[in-house]
Amino acid sequence: MLRLYFFISVMCLVKSDTDETCPSFTRLSFHSAVVGTGLNVRLMLYTRRNRTCAQAVNSTFLGNLNVTKKTTFVVHGFRPTGSPPVWMEDLVQGLLDVEDMNVIVVDWNRGATTVIYNHASSKTRKVAVVLKEFIDQMLVQGASLDDIYMIGVSLGAHIAGFVGKMYNGQLGRITGLDPAGPLFNGRPPEDRLDPGDAQFVDVIHSDIDALGYKEPLGNIDFYPNGGLDQPGCPKTILGGLRYFKCDHQRSVYLYLSSLRENCSITAYPCDSYRDYRNGKCVNCGIPPKESCPLLGYYADNWKEYLKQKDPPMTKAFFDTAEKEPFCMYHYFVDIITWNKNIRRGSITIKLRDKAGNITESKINHEPAVFQKYHQVSLLARFNQDLDKVATISLVFSTGSVIGPRYKLRVLRMKLRSLAHPERPQLCRYDLVLMENIETVFQPILCPKLLM
Incomplete structure (x- = not known):
């Protein structure tokens, strides 16, 4: 009998050593991508009580999931090399930082890992079925569809859409991060993410000319830098693998920035990127107009305003x-x-504060036309927000390398902040700008009459 107890004890020790104490995202190799992988969906639950050690859950075991709280599903996309998404941990922790919720990582790496994109795409509806089975059990336990939030990246965005369709658009929210374009562009609503798939659908398009979906897919569709080439990403194939995925992944990193306190990205509703750059669509947030939409996690603050639109899309x-x-x-x-x-x-235009901090904006996307006694309003974008501007410099250029140098006689220049319209506006009068010559001056407060 003693030997039997000893044998059972040893077997228990062996079992505990081999079991995965903290389930982690499936890690595969490029070899797996070449030979292909069969679909296997794993769900890993994170909460504020277990932020770093996931709990494996499924439709028959909800684990420590609290159905009275919001539950956010994070669904990745195509994985041609088999490696885990480098952004996943940051996204999980960021979500738990901003709200006490359940975060479920949907790991379908076995299925998404393949060098043949069509094979991964064909499995998206099957992943959606697995998620529906899990959500059905949540509902049995008392969860509400209002509290279900799905964040889908690339192919994952369409998976989220398929889940939403199964619930007739009653999910609380879906966020699509650069939804996949190949094999989905031009497809009818039933075959892709659609504004009707949840009570609120927001989408970030960051690679519309390659891997992402070009047309609007949500109640509000955000187009950073017009949705095309993203600043800081390689412009040529010499950038290696980043050349292919940087623009596509930027949607995820932009969303991540919304979870941090040091940056709230404001977007401007507009018909086109050109109109936005020309300053024709930046009046939101200025009373009595509605506030401007925020990118990312807090985009649903604009949900009530969109309900007033027909259709509720922008x-x-x-x-x-x-x-x-x-x-x-x-x-x-x-x-x-x-x-x-x-x-x-x-x-x-270049701004400098008393501490010596400098920020610059080149307003050169489209030549401005300066006419006598006509005001031209140019939209300037700075990567720093200087609270108290000490000096301003201006450079006027016609873009001509050879030929005569022109002067621009400025009757009045006024600088006004869109992010902080309550700040005093700064003026300067009677300037002569010599072409390609920097003119530095100290601004003065504009008279109240001109504000």
């Missing part, structure tokens, strides 16, 4: 910096000139 544009946290701060530079002849050109 596109929003903004620019970003090259590096995290990506925030840019918008100002209007209002210029009235008194040149006799029309001048066409661009303006570079």
